[in-house]
Amino acid sequence: MRLIHRLEGIPCLIVCPNVVRYHWEDEIKRFWKGEPPNIVQYQGSANERREISQPDVLIVNYELFRLDFEHYFSKFEYKMTLFDEAHRLKNRKAKVTKCAYKLKTKYIHLITGTPITNQFDDIWSYLRLLFPEQFGSYWKFINRYGNLANNGFGTEIIGVRQDRLPQLTKTIQQFSIRRRKKDVLPDLPDKTYQTIYVDLTPKQRKAYEEMKKFMVASLGKEEIEVPNIVSQLMRLRQITLTPKLAGFESDESSKLPALLELLQERKLAGKKTVVMSEFKQWIDILENKLNTHNISTVRITGAEDHFEQRRSQQTFQNGKADVALCTIRAAGLGIDLTASDMIIFTDIAWNDTDNKQAEDRIHRATQKGNAQIVRLFAKDTLDHVILNRTILKAITAGQILSEDIQHLEQLLSA
Template sequence: MGLGKTVQTIVFLYSLYKEGHSKGPYLVSAPLSTIINWEREFEMWAPDFYVVTYTGDKESRSVIRENDFSLPLLLQKEAQIKFHVLLTSYELITIDQAVLGSIEWACLVVDEAHRLKNNQSKFFRVLNSYKIDYKLLLTGTPLQNNLEELFHLLNFLTPDRFNNLEGFLEEFADISKEDQIKKLHDLLGPHMLRRLKADVFKNMPAKTELIVRVELSQMQKKYYKFILTRNFEALNSKGGGNQVSLLNIMMDLKKCCNHPYLFPVAAVEAPVLPNGSYDGNSLVKSSGKLMLLQKMLKKLRDGGHRVLIFSQMTKMLDLLEDFLEYEGYKYERIDGGITGGLRQEAIDRFNAPGAQQFCFLLSTRAGGLGINLATADTVIIYDSDWNPHNDIQAFSRAHRIGQNKKVMIYRFVTRASVEERITQVAKRKMMLTHLVVRPGLGSKSGSMTKQELDDILKFGTEELFKDDVEGE
């Protein structure tokens, strides 16, 4: 991530064309939010390419097809494709399958290709039916949870060779053994070109990640205990609650670790200013994380740093907006509701020379893909994602080519809470990636078992309730 996959791919396609190996057409499928960036890079690195961006509503796409798809028939027997590259989103690959699937593509490029990790998804099945000579998958995270996902990517690339999932999983069941790891690396070798930042950019500034343990505020402790006691039966029945109810309890506990105002009952009682935003002082004092963030941002501002703040919850980003307004900091924001042009404008404003914006608020999933924010040198992960690879995608927005300062990553984890236990589970997933994708344990399973959920939910509860007993 941040190694220039986009540029390398464009130059690769351009050289295929220029050197006469292939006339195209080439199909590039990417997340909608990154398409503007792909357009820019094509203009810069492949100026002679006729690139058609195929997005928009039904009518817009009809106009594009009419004007940009094929040359007039005249003397030729078949309609010739007019463009060299068609740039489109995942969704339109499925929606306009009838049109796009009828074209014979010289090469397919899928950006953020971990989207193909599930062979039951519509995107996988539809794209598999397209007529494609060569396939190129781009991803910084080829292995997110387990070996099954890696197999599906390989199956998409070369279905003739990788067609037996059970056999593959059986063969590499004990991936902690050295000979198994070597065997898997040899198998992956011909299909995977892996680049590390150290290989590509020798002078890449260092990055340091620190886990910052945060205490719950009094208000948070009150709500945390309330969630646990309200769900006492689900947590303590012999069979435990069902998986769905346990996940709901976990989400409530994660919200509580972020800020009590995420619960409507607390938000209603919270002091509000005449303009509708929350009273800053009460907002900060209600959350251990915000109290820490307030102190950290003052020091970071004084030190001339610029900060990216990631949260999984858009409602938490709303609270962080109120907080930044209260503190008087200028900021930008991107979440799933901000798309296309507006998103790129926010990035351009933040990256502009002499920009006054000190912070950039981003949702982990929406702000973690294909965005370059190397003008920031500090990343704060306000709450960790279930999947550690999404957090890595997030902080790679700053730690990438173009960065000339050391990058500091601060991960907020509430002490003796579900967050602390989730962090430990995430570390196990990272070990699997480390061993399989580049030299160097892990289990086959990706999703959490009921036992793991139980374990996470009960982590730290003894200490929390001990405070009550001692206080009586």
């Protein structure tokens, strides 16, 4: 807020995830010195949105910014623009990023805790936004700083040139301010990690091995269809929860009784718990199962509107629910769940950025105890493979397919 004051940054545009739109409005009103500016939320029907005149501060989510750019946002000029969770602009080919490139604004500020989520070239898009004349060419930037290789399909970035790394770091530092959580919140409790392994049930193991064999056979074909491989990887992950999610008849689950035991113990101890998964259908199953065992729940899955989500959060924070059932991405931003000191992941995302943001729902300034991160994994499955791969950065299906079949078989059987 002081930044907007100091630069007299009105009219100001704030582009942010939908879940934090009202948080931005609340914070502006809270910290603004003197009479607060006229703040408008960009929402409503298409006709209603077209009638919005330019206010002092306009707050919009990324989806509507992209959708309405040509007939609304491109027609105005802003003194200041803030992009919150700016890593959403890392893809130079995405329409939302191209809209940001074309926006007419005097000042741009990019706010993100995860500027690089995959490869070092993520950073180019931010530099292009801030200094288009200096960083106008993507390939000039890549050829200068990147290690490149031909993978048989084209040029692939395999890392950053070590001899140019100090120069790249210096360039980034010139245009950025980094604030680490431990620096601004020195009293914040630590995170502790625990992995609990369970054995798949016989029917789960049978379904898992069938799907694995089918996937390896698909990779042996001359033509590999990437969407099919991605779908099969997802089904392998779902089977570790219950084969039912992957289209099998069996609804057995080794993770469910283990999770239920943990949650019952914590309820007896008077403790609240957050449970995370990538799959909404699994959250549906957990909700029904926990409620039959007298464990009260709220849910945050992305299917709820902003007000339903806020009610769920408040219910949990006020101690009126034992468990918050959340999908990793839906609950990864703008939500405080510090009524609990434990998150249990029944599965994790391929992208470790998503996992870390989900963890931080309980790792905040209002947390009194250590933040306990528990992973509930099935032995001899993709669970531990994904964990190892997230340590090496975001791994996509395309990267897996660039490896030979033998190596993939080793990953699946590890």
